[in-house]
Amino acid sequence: MPGLFSLAVAALLVASFYGPVYRELTILGVFRKPSPAVFAENQVFYKIEDTVHCEDLHHYADRLFAACEDTPETRFGWFPPMVIFKEPPQSGSIHVIGPKTMKSTRLGFENFSGPFVTHGIDVTQDPDQKDAVYIFAVNHLPNPGYDSAGANGEDNPKARSQVELFHHVLGSSTVKHVRSIRHPLIKTPNDIYAEGPFSFYVTNDHYYREGAKRHVEDAVPAAKWSNIVHVHIGDLESTDGQSGIDVTVALTGLHNNNGLGHGQSPDEMVISSALGGTLYRAKPSRANHTISVLDSIPLDSVTDNPSYFKDPYATPSNDASGYLVAGIARPIDLPFTFTDPTAKDGVMVWYVRPNSTSVEGSTTWEKRLIFEDDGTHIRTASAAVLVGIKPQPNESKKAWLFVTGFLSESAIAVQVEL
Ligand SMILES: *[C@@H]1O[C@H](CO)[C@@H](O)[C@H](O)[C@H]1NC(C)=O
Ligand SMILES: *[C@@H]1O[C@H](CO)[C@@H](O)[C@H](O)[C@H]1NC(C)=O
Ligand SMILES: *[C@@H]1O[C@H](CO)[C@@H](O)[C@H](O)[C@H]1NC(C)=O
Ligand SMILES: *[C@@H]1O[C@H](CO)[C@@H](O)[C@H](O)[C@H]1NC(C)=O
Secondary structure, eight states: OOOOOOHHHHHHHHHHHOSOHHHHHHHTTTTOOOOOOOOOTTOOEEEESSOTTEEEEEEETTEEEEEEOOSSSGGGTEEGGGTEESSOOOOOEEEEEOTTTOOEEEOEEESOOOOOOEEEEEEEEOTTOTTEEEEEEEEOOBOTTOOTTSOSBTTBOSBOOEEEEEEEETTOSEEEEEEEEOOTTOSSEEEEEEEETTEEEEEEOOSOSSSHHHHHHHHOTTOOOOEEEEEEESOTTOSSTTSSEEEEEEEEOOTTEEEEEEOSSTTOEEEEETTTTEEEEEEEOTTTOOEEEEEEEEOSSOOOBEEEEOOTTOBTTBOOOEEEEEEESOGGGHHHHTTOTTOOOOEEEEEEEEOTTSOTTSOOEEEEEEEEESSSSOOSEEEEEEEEOOOOTTSOOEEEEEEEETTOSOEEEEEEEO
């Protein structure tokens, strides 16, 4: 997420026009009353300093990467995915979080002066340098051509979002800007799935940027106008965001497609439908850059950026690998809370793995709520990853669960049993 707007309106629309409304109301959290997380004795919990409004989180090369706003005010002044266009944007930054130190470090920018309005990111290996990565990051910039006297609409948008590509040497304290990527097909970018420095996919979470039709997109599951586009980069050196790129539509037909993650095999893509409360497993084709959806896993809340935990301590009889997906307990309240820096929004984090007792050939899924809170410890969860902990003899398997939130003043880390 974000990308949700007037959900109260949405719920009304759903209730009045839709037959099977129970599932929609469940996803919106209408029946839910979140309570504060309860920690067991000895259950270690951290609020990580300097992780303000980090929407996305990726575990790569024994560290965590996040893109954060850095001050608690900026999202409430400018954030196109929530249809907030009040103040000129400020700059956030890319952070590296140590999964053992629990410390977050801002990376300094080289050759980039912002603004940087953060949202989804992805991290991918530099094929030419073993100890370096490329980082793709959505940047929701204002549209320099916006005519404030002009009509409100798709022809005169307030935002001109783009994708930034950075290069980072692991262990260094900087990220170097490589180039920007801008194209009319990248309209409401949310999250990124990178195949390498020259190839990535990006979700457009909505077709409409504002207005009544956007509410319909939020409300009506049949309004499947969001899409995923593929970008091929021919020239890493271009100083013009629009040149040296090829952009094509890779997938249409999912409702409110939102988060993207890497799955269990190198070519498995995980896609979340935020308001559809569904995780899709899919396969992008390297040959034609379209995406085939393989199966879907419905969950009982909105679903944001998905990740896959590959259990580093798996044994044939105990493999804790699974998908993680973060969501909000009562998105129905978001239209009232999203303008309030002090509001709470409860969170739900799902851990989804194959049901070990189900019969061969028909994968069913065990869906466990691995963490819940009412917004006391973390607000508006938008990404979750697990980092394994070496199992001790005769103890149950544990891991660190890291959760970020797009309106949360801090990310958290909590020890969980798998
Ligand atoms: C910044 O970009 C300029 C021109 O593209 C280049 O000459 C310079 O080396 C770059 N600086 C860094 C720190 O990479
Ligand atoms: C793209 O390639 C995949 C196989 O890699 C194939 O299944 C799919 O039908 C192709 N799609 C199009 C539109 O050609
Ligand atoms: C696993 O599958 C079995 C058989 O289909 C079912 O009875 C059980 O409830 C499932 N367990 C979970 C945790 O979903
Ligand atoms: C683990 O449990 C087994 C069986 O209960 C016991 O024999 C063994 O001593 C225990 N090991 C440790 C390290 O506690």
